[in-house]
Amino acid sequence: MKAAVLYEFDPSLTSPQYVRYEEVPDPRIEKTTDVIVRIGGAGVCRTDLHIVEGIWRDKANVQLPYIMGHENAGWVEEVGSGVEGIKVGDPVICHPLVTSGHCLACRRGDDMHATDSKFPGINTNGGYAEYLLTGARSLIKLPASLTPKDVAPYTDAGLTAYRAAKKASRHLLPGEYAVVIGVGGLGHIGVQVLAALCAAEIIAVDRSDMALGLAKECGAHHLVKSDRTEVDQILALTGGRGAEAVIDFVGEGDAVAKGLAMTRNGGFYYIVGYGGKVEIPTIEMITSEKTIVGNLVGTYPELVELMALADRGLVKLATREYRLEQANEALHDLHHGKVKGRAVLIP
Known part of the structure; x- marks a missing residue:
């Protein structure tokens, strides 16, 4: 099969070629619960750029060369002898983690904290290829309204944004405010989920006019340009109190400090993006009673819930399509902020 393969790290992201498009061996069924999916679309994520930088080399024990791509959907190509309920030809979306289902975390539905798991595109070969090896319990059949390349x-991106926005929606009331910092690939989905699940006023913050325009299309009530005055603008919009919930899809640079400053006393700061540090004096934590919440992808049931929203047209992805052989172009466009919404590789 053809694949876009990562051979070496590039900490400065200056190489004209991050991956090589070449012929590699097809994946093979190894366990009775294995499934091979013919890729219909593979999302291009900022995490892929972090992998190229080498940030994940110790965290996930990445062994080069390997194939990135942890956002995958397609059609079932082959199934193991123990697979039931899924047949060849079924259109499916792949939960990003492949787990056995036997550990306590799995039985509780928290697959992302499983003691025995694989994460295609992170610590094993992913979907920047024509075919992907995954597991039967990771697959969700797609309704007729949704196609693999579009989802x-x-x-x-969608599942992580959904998990954070769902948490926030549980305590947001009419007349309250939710701030979304960074309304690109993840953030534009977060805005739509908030709009679907709660009645709070949504404030979108970004430095890109293109991203802010997308946020408006997705249902944001207020747009704030990130230009060193965004904290003051948020305070002005919220009557000086700050927002009841702030979802930070950036998580690096000065976004963290600003996000905490935008959060009202007793409010919730949800951190999704990474690369920076959360630094707050303990006395500030005590006197403000702010809650800081980390967010790691999402569960299988949450992906089912998100597909239900997509099926009803309440959440839509803005995507830009690239051929698989254009993987380097897609990664560079993402790095330089040229992608509106999400880039998708199509074999």
């Missing part, structure tokens, strides 16, 4: 980024 692939939901498996991480």
Whole structure:
């Protein structure tokens, strides 16, 4: 099969070629519960750029060369002898983690904390290829209204945004405010989920006019340009109190400090993006009673819920399509902020 293969790290992201498009061996069924999916679309994520930088080399024990791509959807190509309920030809979306289902975390539905798991595209070969090896319990059949290339980024970008926005929606009331910092690939989905699940006023914050325009299309009530005055603008919009919930899809640079400053006393700061540090004096934590919440992808049931929203047209992905052989172009466009919404590779 053809695949876009990562051979070496590039900490500065200056190489004209991050991956090589070449012929590699097809994946093979190894366990009775294995499934091979013919890729219909593979999302291009900022995490892929972090992998190229080498940030994940110790965290996930990445062994080069390997194939990136952790946002995948397609059609079932082959199934193991123990697979039931899924047949060849079924259109499916892949939960990003492949787990056995036997550990306590799995039985509780928290697959992302499983003691025995694989994460295609992170610590094993992913979907920047024609075929992907995954597991039967990771697959969700797609309704007729949804096609693989249009939904692939939901498996991480969508699912992570959904998990954070769902948490926030549980305590947001009419007349309250939710701030979304960074309304690109993940954030534009977060805005739509908030709009679907609660009645709070949504404030979108970004430095990109293109991203802010997308946020408006997705249902944001207020747009704030990130230009060093965004904290003051948020305070002005919220009557000086700050927002009841702030979802930070950036998580690096000065976004963290600003996000905490935008959060009202007793409010919730949800951190999704990474690369920076959360630094707050303990006395500030005590006197403000702010809650800081980390967010890691999402569960299988949450991906089912997100597909239900997509099926009803309440959440839509903005995507830009690239051929698999254009993987380097897609990664560079993402790095330089040229992608509106989410890039998707199509074999």
